[in-house]
Amino acid sequence: MQVLKIATAGSVDDGKSTLIGRILYDTKSLTTDKLEAIEKKSKQNGYDYLDFSLATDGLVAEREQGITIDVAHIYFSTKKKSYIIADTPGHVEYTRNMVTGASTSQASIILIDARKGVIEQTKRHFFINNLLHVKEIVVAINKMDLVEYSEKVFNEIKSEFQKLLDKRTYAEQRVTFIPISALKGDNVVNKSDKMSWYEGQTVLEHMEDLNFDDIYNAGTPRFPVQLVIRPKTNDFHDFRGYAGKVYGGELNVGDEIVVLPSKTESKIEKIYFHDQEYQTAARRSSVTLTLEDDINISRGDMIVKKNDLPTIQSSLDATVCWMDSEKLTIGKQLIVQHGINRVLAKVNDVKNTINTDFSGVNPESNQLEINDIGEISFKLNKPVYTDSFKDHRTNGSFILIDNQTNSTVGVGFIK
Amino acid sequence: MIKSTVNINALENEAIYIFREVVAQFERPVLLFSGGKDSITLVKLAQKAFYPGKIPFPLLHIDTGHNFPETIAFRDELAKDLGVELIVRNVQDAIDQGKVKEESGRYASRNGLQITTLLDAIEEFKFDACIGGARRDEEKARAKERIFSVRDSFGQWDEKNQRPELFDMLNGKIDLGQNVRVFPISNWTELDVWTYIESEKIEIPSIYFSHKRNVFQRDGLIWSADDSIVYRDEEETVEELMVRFRTVGDMSCTAAVLSNATEIGDVIEEIRSSTISERGARIDDKRSEAAMEKRKQQGYF
Structure with missing residues (x-):
């Protein structure tokens, strides 16, 4: 079974949790005990409809304030696919959660309140999905029931949103517009009988038809070594295997490879997955490789194909999303974790901050505050082996760690 | 025989990747083993992650003393087969020492009492990473859990201040005294676990x-x-x-x-x-x- 991960984005009160609750309800994924709990709570709160947001708002603080404050993961499956929905909050101050949710997703649903249309937050949500190269975007125009299911309203919002498409940097992204009412169940799972003017698919139908080879961003094969496996048992006395995950493209037995940083050349001798040998390691598989030659390899080294080298960089130019209340300033020391590889870094330059409403950059900015996005140069104490984010979603990104608090304080996308 | 292409089970490959990160990033990991299907699945995944090496960490069972006898027998057998160290710590000891008080009444349970024994064991063995079989689909609060979840020296979860987890990069950097709870099958559902048990013929x-x-x-x-x-x-x-x-x-x-x-x-x-x-x-x-x-x-x- 294939797994599709979908991030959701919307402003407060756009009905995101209700949409997810509706999907669960209409796909019969809510179990009786969960449904009973929702019914009970809805009644207690004095609502005359079922409050599906209760299915996802998991933390006490959220239930008290009626808002979602952290990424929650919701699971359901159909006959065709398994789905993971990352429910990410819409507040301005929670950009970090939205970026986090989008980073592991192949598709995104951006919710718009039909009464409000495209607002600043909508632009921000689309900007982040564009920045993170999420391939498949559904713009769900919600609360159609409150605008009399009007085609005119839908078309106006759609053309307003389409103006943003000219300004985006990730042109391969597909954007689909769907008019819905999450509360009433129109065009979420089941077709609405109130909007005969809409001939497209429902939200779920659209997700069901997505083709996986199409929505996973490919690239060239990269194999960062996580661990060296040396069992030193009688049966495997001289075994020396390199454990890791294959990113970008597949690796084959007999491939001519180069190990970075030593640039030693060899060939792939065997590919193991558990106790079985294979000819090919597909991308995203966690395998163990052996090489024809004895080479000194340790964690953090990278095995790549001979004719497909990444860039070896001692400095990085990247677009950074900053997630810490302590500002990012010139001269600040941080740890860059690129894949599994950690190096010390220093902020060399803050070139600008980028407006998330597509209105351009502020070149005079010299620091990033929490939730700011900007272009930053880093100097590294050791080289990393990178691709640009546009060519390689995994090998083109890194996280930033504060070496005092150990927290993850930002994420970077390499130029 | 050499097979053609490694079959991509996204969840299995993700779990193996997480296990390897645990061993690379921590000094004293331990697998929390309850004898339930989720922890048995974890053991299978750990075997795959480190083959042909042995599982490079011990198993820890916090025994409430109220476990099904079938589970205990199964636990001992499995540890023997794997050749892995099995550490058992008993809730009864904490009760006897007066650290926790047994509940009474019709809903009395020792489930909550496990916390003290677990934290004591973490301190006794200086474990810095505890691998567990919790899944996000189980319960609403678990839906917000990270794969690497940092706990302070009191073992507490600060749900409002969790580290963001981006792409598949895992940040296990901690201070002395802190520990991390690791959930390799976070993204599995109950059905995924059963389907895996069936296809792998796991006992x-x-x-x-x-x-x-x-x-x-x-x-x-x-x-x-x-x-x-x-x-x-x-x-x-x-x-x-x-x-x-x-x-x-x-x-x-x-x-x-x-x-x-x-x-x-x-x-x-x-x-x-x-x-x-x-x-x-x-x-x-x-x-x-x-x-x-x-x-x-x-x-x-």
Whole structure:
């Protein structure tokens, strides 16, 4: 079974949790005990409809304030696919959660309140999905029931949103517009009988038809070594295997490879997955490789194909999303974790901050505050082996760690 | 024989990647083993991650003293087969030392009492990473759990200040005294676990399958009457039914379900068509709407 991960984005009160609750309800994924709990709570709160947001708002603080404050993961499956929905909050101050949710997703649903249309937050949500190269975007125009299911309203919002498409940097992204009412169940799972003017698919139908080879961003094969496996048992006395995950493209037995940083050349001798040998390691598989030659390899080294080298960089130019209340300033020391590889870094330059409403950059900015996005140069104490984010979603990104608090304080996308 | 292409089971590959990160990033990892299907699945994944090496960390079981005997026998057998060290720490010891107080009454359970014993064991062995089989689909508070979840020196979960996890990069950097709870099968559902157990032909304790048992009914749930540990009122009458357990926790808080599923295929069919969630039969979650979140803040899984 294939797994599709979908991030959701919307402003407060756009009905995101209700949409997810509706999907669960209409796909019969809510179990009786969960449904009973929702019914009970809805009644207690004095609502005359079922409050599906209760299915996802998991933390006490959220239930008290009626808002979602952290990424929650919701699971359901159909006959065709398994789905993971990352429910990410819409507040301005929670950009970090939205970026986090989008980073592991192949598709995104951006919710718009039909009464409000495209607002600043909508632009921000689309900007982040564009920045993170999420391939498949559904713009769900919600609360159609409150605008009399009007085609005119839908078309106006759609053309307003389409103006943003000219300004985006990730042109391969597909954007689909769907008019819905999450509360009433129109065009979420089941077709609405109130909007005969809409001939497209429902939200779920659209997700069901997505083709996986199409929505996973490919690239060239990269194999960062996580661990060296040396069992030193009688049966495997001289075994020396390199454990890791294959990113970008597949690796084959007999491939001519180069190990970075030593640039030693060899060939792939065997590919193991558990106790079985294979000819090919597909991308995203966690395998163990052996090489024809004895080479000194340790964690953090990278095995790549001979004719497909990444860039070896001692400095990085990247677009950074900053997630810490302590500002990012010139001269600040941080740890860059690129894949599994950690190096010390220093902020060399803050070139600008980028407006998330597509209105351009502020070149005079010299620091990033929490939730700011900007272009930053880093100097590294050791080289990393990178691709640009546009060519390689995994090998083109890194996280930033504060070496005092150990927290993850930002994420970077390499130029 | 050399096969053609490694089959991509996204969840399995993700779990193996996480196991390898744990061993690379921490000095004293341990796998929390309850004898339940989720922790048995973890053991299988760990074997795959480090083959042909042995699993490079011990198993830790926090024994409430109220476990199903089938589970304990299964646990000992598995550890022996793997050649892996099994550490057992008993809740009874903490009770005897007066560190925790046994609950009383009809819903008395030792489930919550495990917290103290677990934290003591972490301190005793200086474990810096505890690998657990919790899944995000189990419960609302767990839906927000990270794969690497940092706990302070009191074992507490600060749910509002969690580290963001971007792409598949895992940040396990911690200070001395802190530890990390690791959940390699975070993204699996109950059905994913069962499907995996079936395809990998993994052995699991017999109580997961239909068997005859003396039971009584309370609050719409079916309780085992075979074990004196489960409190029963005089008027709660005992009957013999065909049941199985969907989760295997402490006997005092795990209810059975009516079932004729004798094979894994039957179990999978049953779960597919079930309208009750897995934890619907866990009385410990029903105490209040925020029961799990509260336990997690105190250091529970």
